[in-house]
Amino acid sequence: MDGRKRQIEDVASTLFSERGYSATSVRDIARALDMQGGSLYAHIASKEDVLWNIVSRAAERFHAAVRPVANGTESATERLRGMARAHVRVITDDIEHATVFLHEWRFLGPERRAAIARQRDAYEAYFRAVIAEGMCNGEFRRADPKMAGLGILSGLNGIAQWYRPDGSLAPDAIADAFAALFLRGLCAPQPDETDETP
Amino acid sequence: MDGRKRQIEDVASTLFSERGYSATSVRDIARALDMQGGSLYAHIASKEDVLWNIVSRAAERFHAAVRPVANGTESATERLRGMARAHVRVITDDIEHATVFLHEWRFLGPERRAAIARQRDAYEAYFRAVIAEGMCNGEFRRADPKMAGLGILSGLNGIAQWYRPDGSLAPDAIADAFAALFLRGLCAPQPDETDETP
Numbered sequence: 001m002d003g004r005k006r007q008i009e010d011v012a013s014t015l016f017s018e019r020g021y022s023a024t025s026v027r028d029i030a031r032a033l034d035m036q037g038g039s040l041y042a043h044i045a046s047k048e049d050v051l052w053n054i055v056s057r058a059a060e061r062f063h064a065a066v067r068p069v070a071n072g073t074e075s076a077t078e079r080l081r082g083m084a085r086a087h088v089r090v091i092t093d094d095i096e097h098a099t100v101f102l103h104e105w106r107f108l109g110p111e112r113r114a115a116i117a118r119q120r121d122a123y124e125a126y127f128r129a130v131i132a133e134g135m136c137n138g139e140f141r142r143a144d145p146k147m148a149g150l151g152i153l154s155g156l157n158g159i160a161q162w163y164r165p166d167g168s169l170a171p172d173a174i175a176d177a178f179a180a181l182f183l184r185g186l187c188a189p190q191p192d193e194t195d196e197t198p
Numbered sequence: 199m200d201g202r203k204r205q206i207e208d209v210a211s212t213l214f215s216e217r218g219y220s221a222t223s224v225r226d227i228a229r230a231l232d233m234q235g236g237s238l239y240a241h242i243a244s245k246e247d248v249l250w251n252i253v254s255r256a257a258e259r260f261h262a263a264v265r266p267v268a269n270g271t272e273s274a275t276e277r278l279r280g281m282a283r284a285h286v287r288v289i290t291d292d293i294e295h296a297t298v299f300l301h302e303w304r305f306l307g308p309e310r311r312a313a314i315a316r317q318r319d320a321y322e323a324y325f326r327a328v329i330a331e332g333m334c335n336g337e338f339r340r341a342d343p344k345m346a347g348l349g350i351l352s353g354l355n356g357i358a359q360w361y362r363p364d365g366s367l368a369p370d371a372i373a374d375a376f377a378a379l380f381l382r383g384l385c386a387p388q389p390d391e392t393d394e395t396p
Contacts (some may be wrong), residue, residue, distance in 0.1 A: 023220030027280065077385060093300060140384040147375040148384060151353045158352020177345040185383025186338040187275060
């Protein structure tokens with residue numbers, strides 16, 4: 001990707017994440033770059049194309065970060081913890097791109113929206129698969145892997161709304177705190193929980 | 199609230215949640231109500247006023263639903279489960295109002311935005327307080343109550359993005375599945391977890 005294109009996507013990400021895709025015009029993007037609207041069209045075909053580039057590239061980054069961990073050989077517990085770290089790092093590496101991916105993708109045209117919906121489902125499947133595997137091998141309690149996956153991913157995605165790069169917590173520490181919550185739960189272990197005598 | 203005002207807020211909630219507050223004009227709201235933009239101003243002072251009414255009323259509904267459970271006399275575990283149910287019911291009772299509350303409140307003017315930020319913090323404090331109490335009395339493991347509260351609320355808020363009233367799961371069932379995730383965690387109890395002998 002040439003430098004100008006990356007610059008356009010960065011500026012568009014800032015505007016889309018601040019005021020939303022629908023409320024941002026190509027002229028707004030051009031103005032933020034000190035360009036004329038007309039000359040911006042030498043680099044982009046349409047506003048939706050810019051959104052598509054931002055969203056599809058972000059989707060690829062999430063897949064590339066999480067897939068190798070999901071397909072690794074560690075225990076389901078360790079893999080899920082690693083996937084949380086990988087997911088949080090993609091969010092915190094570029095909050096604005098991640099915010100556009102999470103909230104503005106629904107403004108894509110029908111075909112592109114469907115493509116992203118498929119990609120999101122495939123991404124959620126990494127989580128469902130590791131959760132289901134952990135349930136089969138006895139690491140995890142029995143539960144609905146789909147609901148558990150949705151709960152975990154929603155919790156992690158919420159980080160995009162409050163994470164500040166200058167805050168006191170590093171991305172890995174945040175991911176580990178969230179992983180502890182959904183792996184071990186809040187409840188302290190009960191003395192009778194593993195007691196098999198009546 | 200008179201019927202016309204409620205109608206305006208319902209139509210505005212639909213438009214704000216579909217295309218975003220910034221991309222919706224007063225004329226769009228009037229058109230969806232088969233009114234002239236001018237006659238709409240007999241009922242509302244500004245577009246931001248409509249947003250404020252929707253957001254502040256939704257905030258009140260969350261508080262009214264969760265406060266009595268948080269201040270109840272049950273165990274921290276039971277209260278947290280009840281708070282999850284109450285929170286999810288407010289979301290699923292009116293997904294569009296809840297979506298505007300969750301995603302569009304940041305478009306309020308500075309003073310109103312600050313008022314909602316304070317209300318959100320007070321709301322999160324119900325969760326932090328019950329979590330901290332459960333940690334003190336030994337029901338819960340030691341953890342950061344702020345992070346745990348954020349994880350729980352983000353997970354629950356994510357429900358607004360995928361819940362369908364005609365889906366197979368009732369709001370209470372969804373809330374209970376999520377509560378089980380953050381209360382008990384995914385990991386199966388370990389045999390040595392409560393074993394105090396070396």
